[in-house]
Amino acid sequence: MNAPVLVINCGSSSIKYALIDSDPQAPRLAGLAERLGSRDARLKGKNSAGESFTQPLPNADHAEALIAILKRLENRVPAAIGHRIVHGGEHFTQAALIDDSVIATIESIAALAPLHNPAHLAGIAATQKVFPGLPQVAVFDTAFHQTLPPRAYRYALPEALYTEHRIRRYGFHGTSHAYVSKRAGELSQRGNGGWLTAHLGNGCSTSAIWNNQSQDTSMGLTPLEGLVMGTRSGDVDPGLHAHLHRQLGWSLDEIDDVLNKQSGLLGLSGLTNDMREVEEQALSGHKGSKLALDVFCYRIAKSLAALSCALPTLDGVIFTGGIGENSPIVRREVIALLPHFGFNMDEAANEATIRGKEGKLDHTGHSGPEVWVIPTDEEGRIAMETRHCVETH
Ligand code: ADP
Secondary structure, eight states: OOSOEEEEEEOSSOEEEEEEOSSTTSOOEEEEEESTTSTTOEEEEEOTTSOEEEEEOTTOOHHHHHHHHHHTTTTOOOSEEEEEESOOTTTOSSOEEOOHHHHHHHHHTGGGSTTTHHHHHHHHHHHHHHSTTSOEEEEETTGGGGGOOHHHHOOSSOHHHHHTTOOSOOOOOHHHHHHHHHHHHHHSTTOSSEEEEEEESSSEEEEEEETTEEEEESOOSSTTSSSOOSSOOOSOOTTHHHHHHHHHOOOHHHHHHHHHHSOHHHHHHSSOSOHHHHHHHHHTTOHHHHHHHHHHHHHHHHHHHHHGGGOSSOOEEEEEHHHHHHOHHHHHHHHHTOGGGTOOBOHHHHHHOOTTOOEEOBOTTOOSOEEEEOOOOHHHHHHHHHHHHHHTO
């Protein structure tokens, strides 16, 4: 299948798209339809010459936005559509060709991702209307982590909560962890051994990967578990919810809102969820930002150390995501907190590896576990899985 794949990520009021050729070097047409359903709805993107455009789409719904996107594909006809789907529950261990039964299954697990899965389904329905006859594939954020063993995915809760309600750890960012660990296996002489991955963007998660299979990961039932993120708290004492309810009278919705939207870097710094700004403020002496940076890095190091228990041997750590790819400060702090792992990072290489550069940060001749920066390519991975799924059906 040589024709391009259209990768779609549908939110409740947005559609992110990328048209991806089978040749990874070919330029991508990509953009974002946002504020759908409102007067300010618009489509932003880049054409193949790299020029930006913004097109107003007042009151457009998902289907109208897709028609506008179709017109921006410069007559390149996609062979298939790959949809990013946040939650596949335990049903999907790999990408699935969308049919009525796949749609019904995604619907049946909507309770596990109430903000995301219904929006993805609306996107699938609109895409089927605008592109009838094109094969459509669902690629799940959770699928890569379905190889976790029970010791990693079970919570220590009564068994019925798992058997009857599927309450367990699922993990997310699967396409990113899968892509960067596979890429490290290709780039490093060590191949597909034991890799720890740190995807650090607005959402953050770590993963332990052995021989291309996820063994453990920091996110759980929802993407709130684990690391400190832009506005998400990550791990807190599970007793916190009851405490806040009893002592402050907060409702479950209020608690959920605080933990998801007002915590993390934003909560600790009191200023911002944006790591660039946190770093600038920390360097100029702002105490909250300094604390935010300290807690953020410490929690990543602690998570990597914990996840190393899932690997028989450690070949290296991989940083990715907006922060992992661009912040020498975060990488330096995290590696400094793991002196017993035997990393030997070259600070000059660390400083020089930003803005989409891929590379190993070690001093030459170092034989211990490696430190890599690998820019993630979730859309490329979704396109690759979509192709594979269509070709094997
Ligand atoms: P998303 O998870 O939404 O895809 P990204 O992967 O783009 O987000 O990551 C966004 C984060 O990356 C923000 O916190 C942003 O401040 C951070 N970031 C981007 N560039 C830099 C940089 N040069 N230094 C530090 N942090 C950066």
